[in-house]
Amino acid sequence: MHSKEQISHDEYQKTSDWLMSHTKHRPIVAIICGSGLGMLADTLKCQDSFDYSDIPGFPQSTVQGHAGRLVFGELKGKSCVCMQGRFHMYEGHSLLKTTFPIRVFKLMGVETLIVTNAAGSLADGLRPGDIMIIKDHINFPGLVGLNPLCGPNDEKFGPRFPAMSGCYDKGLRSLVMELAKQMGVSSLVQEGVYAMVGGPNFETIAEAKLLHRLGVDAVGMSTAPEVVVATHCGLRVFGLSLITNKVRQQSQILIVNNHNSYFSALFHKSVTNKECSNLRNG
């Protein structure tokens, strides 16, 4: 735990001021691109982008599939900022560092946070290539005190004891379900519960069974701390998991559960049923 670490309001403000003085964009939506999902940022128009290493106070990404770039631009006429690469606890960052950008976004005037991630499925109906709209989460590190809100509370951001029920905005969830219907892709989209584990190892079979019994639909190693900090400071949150693999719950079934294999299968080629069934069957 990093309970002694503190980041002052001034430090967040300094980073926010630096960014605001280096771009004309005034984003109201922030998007965190999950593993292998950095290409979401490529859809922004009139881009200004900054390597994390050039932004004062920003942590650095160390994981494959996370470019380490902050991209400002317009999406359907709305000003957005996109993180091409997030920070994970297992990289050795403190939880305050992993969530540092969220408070910077708040100070920049962002109102809505969209979190995305790559996640393993525990639910029968969620297959590789499907999208899960996060309706709630179980924050395993948070339940044992690994929470970015531990330590002195900064009342300028939010209250000491923030509510987390309803942290994934119901209105946005319904809107996206409706859009999925209109786009004819509703069979690929469903709501579910995301669980954050610490990682970096994938789950044992016993752990996978436990998660399944607890009602977890998808598991990953991120997102919950970002959502906790965003909710604390009053951001509206929407979350999506891209299902990249089935989590192995029985030893006799051979299922690929490895970072490189599913990225190449899911993100660098088009997703076909054949590729998905290869992933499922090993």
Ligand SMILES: O=P(O)(O)O[C@H]1O[C@H](CO)[C@@H](O)[C@H]1O
């Ligand atoms: O949650 P994101 O950043 O999408 O990444 C997911 O993919 C990595 C595992 O391959 C883990 O970091 C897991 O959390």
Ligand code: HPA
């Ligand atoms: O199966 C998984 N487990 C944990 N994190 C993950 N991120 C992608 N897939 C997985």
